[in-house]
Amino acid sequence: MRPKSNWIRDKTGGNKTYIIHQLWRTKGECPENTIPIRRTTRDDLIRSGSIKNYGRKSPPPTIYHTDGVQTEEVHEHTCVYVDYGQFHGSKSRISIWKPNVLRTREFSLAQTWVVNGDWDTGLNTLESGWQILHALYGDKNPRLFAYWTGDTYQETGCYNLDCPGFVQVSRHISLGAALNTFSTYNGEQYDFLLTIEKDQETGLWWLKFETYLIGYWPSFIVPKLAVSARKIVWGGEIVYYTRGQGTHTLTQMGSGHFAEKGFRKAAYFNSLEYIDTSNYPITPSPQHLEAAVTRPECYNLMVGSSQRWGTYFFYGGPGRNPQCP
Numbered sequence: 001m002r003p004k005s006n007w008i009r010d011k012t013g014g015n016k017t018y019i020i021h022q023l024w025r026t027k028g029e030c031p032e033n034t035i036p037i038r039r040t041t042r043d044d045l046i047r048s049g050s051i052k053n054y055g056r057k058s059p060p061p062t063i064y065h066t067d068g069v070q071t072e073e074v075h076e077h078t079c080v081y082v083d084y085g086q087f088h089g090s091k092s093r094i095s096i097w098k099p100n101v102l103r104t105r106e107f108s109l110a111q112t113w114v115v116n117g118d119w120d121t122g123l124n125t126l127e128s129g130w131q132i133l134h135a136l137y138g139d140k141n142p143r144l145f146a147y148w149t150g151d152t153y154q155e156t157g158c159y160n161l162d163c164p165g166f167v168q169v170s171r172h173i174s175l176g177a178a179l180n181t182f183s184t185y186n187g188e189q190y191d192f193l194l195t196i197e198k199d200q201e202t203g204l205w206w207l208k209f210e211t212y213l214i215g216y217w218p219s220f221i222v223p224k225l226a227v228s229a230r231k232i233v234w235g236g237e238i239v240y241y242t243r244g245q246g247t248h249t250l251t252q253m254g255s256g257h258f259a260e261k262g263f264r265k266a267a268y269f270n271s272l273e274y275i276d277t278s279n280y281p282i283t284p285s286p287q288h289l290e291a292a293v294t295r296p297e298c299y300n301l302m303v304g305s306s307q308r309w310g311t312y313f314f315y316g317g318p319g320r321n322p323q324c325p
Contacts, residue, residue: 002169002213003199003201003202003204003206003213003216004199004201004202018181018190020096020179020180020181020190020192020209020210021179021180022144022173022174022177022178022179022180023141023177023178023179023180024036024174024177024178025172025180026180029171029172030171030172031171032171033171034171035168035169035170035171036171036173036174036177037161037168037174038160038161038174038175038176038177040054040162041138043138044136044137044138047104047134047135047136047138048135048136054162055136055158055159055160055162055163056153056157056158056159056162056163057147057149057153057157058073058153059152059153059154060073060119060152060153069243069244070243070244071241071242071243072241072242073239073240073241074239074240074241074242075237075238075239075294076237076238076239076240076253076294076295076298076299077235077236077237077292077293077294078235078236078237078253078254078259078292078293078294078299078300078301078315078316078317079233079234079235079236079237079291079292079293079301080233080234080235080272080289080290080291080292080301080303080313081113081231081232081233081234081235081289081290081292082231082232082274082284082288082289082290083230083231083290084230084231085230085231085274086227086228086229086230086276086277087114087228087229087230087231087232087274087275087276087277088197088198088200088228088229088275088276088277088279089114089195089196089197089198089205089229089232089274089275089279090112090114090194090195090196090197090232090234090273090274090275091193091194091195091197091271091272091273091274091275091281092112092193092194092234092269092270092271092272092273093191093192093193093194093269093270093271094110094111094112094129094130094191094192094194094269095110095183095189095190095191095254095267095268095269096130096142096179096181096182096183096190096191096192097110097142097182097183097254097255097256097267097316098132098140098141098142098182099132099251099252099253099254099255099256099316100250100251100252100256101132101133101134101140101238101251101252102240102249102250102251103134103240103241103249103251104134104135105134105135105239105241106134106238106239106240106241106249106251107131107132107133107134107135107237107238107239107251108131108132108236108237108238108251108252108253108254109129109130109131109132109133109145109236109237109238110129110130110131110235110236110254110267110269111127111128111129111130111131111145111234111235111237112127112128112129112194112196112232112233112234113125113126113127113231113232113233113234114126114127114196114205114225114229114231114232115229115230115231115232115233116222116224116225116228116229116230116231117152117224117230119152122150122151122152122224123149123151123152123153124149124150124151124222124223124224124225125147125148125149125222126146126147126148126196126205126207126217126222126225127146127147127148128144128145128146128147128194128196128207129144129145129194130142130143130144130145130179131143131145136159136176137176137178139178141178141179142178142179142182143176143177143178143179144173144174144175144176144177144179144209145159145160145175145176146159146160146166146175146207146214147159147160148165148166148217148221148222149222150221150222150223150224156221159175159176160175160176161175161176165217165218165221166207166215166216166217167215167216167217167218168214168215169213169214169215169216170212170213170214170215172212173209173212173214175214183255183264183267185255185257185264185265186264186265187264189263189264191268191270192209192210193208193209193210193271194207194208194209195207195208196208197275197279198225198228198275198279199216200279203218203219203226204216204217204218204219205217205219205222205225228277232274233292234269234272234313235269235292235301235313235315236253236254236267236299236315236316237253238251238252238253238299238319240319247320247325248295248298248319248320248324248325249319249320250318250319250320251319252316252317252318252319253267253299253315253316253317253319254266254267254299254314254315254316254317255267255316256316256317256318257316257317257318258299258300258316258317258318259300259301259302259313259314259315259316259317260300260302260314261314262314263314266314266315266316267314267315267316268312268313268314268315269312269313269315270309270310270311270312271283271309271310271311271312272284272289272310272311272312272313273310283310283311284311285305285311286303286304286305286311289303289311291303295324297321297323297324298317298318298319298320298321298323298324299315299316299317299319300315300316300317301313301314301315301316302314302315
């Protein structure tokens with residue numbers, strides 16, 4: 001239950017004095033030859049509205065009609081990406097925050113997307129990072145998650161282990177479980193190394209949290225990723241719901257502060273690397289990254305590079321403000 005290729009390289013870097021754990025580990029750990037699975041409760045199913053929708057994203061576009069008023073699901077992004085290449089994965093360090101998420105069905109996240117295909121002919125993605133999503137988890141803690149889809153979020157795919165797809169092998173890390181610490185404004189900063197990498201021999205896409213191999217996605221569930229990915233994306237996303245010509249949400253992205261605030265105040269990704277078809281990690285220069293920011297007056301980003309952090313970016317924002325009504 002480990003990768004056959006000899007690509008595993010522990011490039012965690014730095015001399016860290018902290019270890020990111022999950023809250024469930026305070027109660028103990030799983031025995032050998034078992035894995036931790038977050039329990040699905042009756043309340044979880046009730047919040048999702050139906051068993052079919054549980055653990056799944058809504059297929060786009062999502063428009064509801066209630067009481068004669070149209071409600072639309074709106075996605076906001078602040079991302080950087082490399083596109084039109086052949087990639088075997090991604091690495092980055094992602095800072096952990098606990099942004100304010102206004103309503104139950106809204107979410108805020110920071111993640112990596114490994115992508116092939118397109119919206120019209122069938123998007124295939126592998127996704128992982130941290131998120132706050134009360135509708136799924138029942139609280140507003142930042143949680144480690146994984147997601148996949150083989151058809152633009154229509155009929156296939158789900159979060160974590162909520163449907164067949166992702167195969168977990170680690171007894172130490174639980175997908176969907178809360179992280180035990182997060183960064184604070186002008187205080188301690190916490191981040192983790194997240195890796196998604198394709199095993200050349202088996203074709204499996206492995207997910208790694210720091211030095212823990214969590215598990216893998218088989219290529220057959222995402223056929224357009226059977227050979228390689230076309231696009232790697234890093235960044236933040238929020239979802240909110242608007243009725244008619246309503247105001248923007250107050251749901252925060254990242255730390256809830258704009259990118260120009262910088263270290264200890266804004267959320268970040270650093271040590272960005274894409275993995276080529278020889279399974280060699282390559283640091284993209286800021287000039288070779290494309291940016292996608294849906295509404296910079298609500299959430300924005302700033303890209304840079306340094307010897308210590310490699311290629312990095314700060315991102316996020318407060319949502320509704322005088323410039324983002």
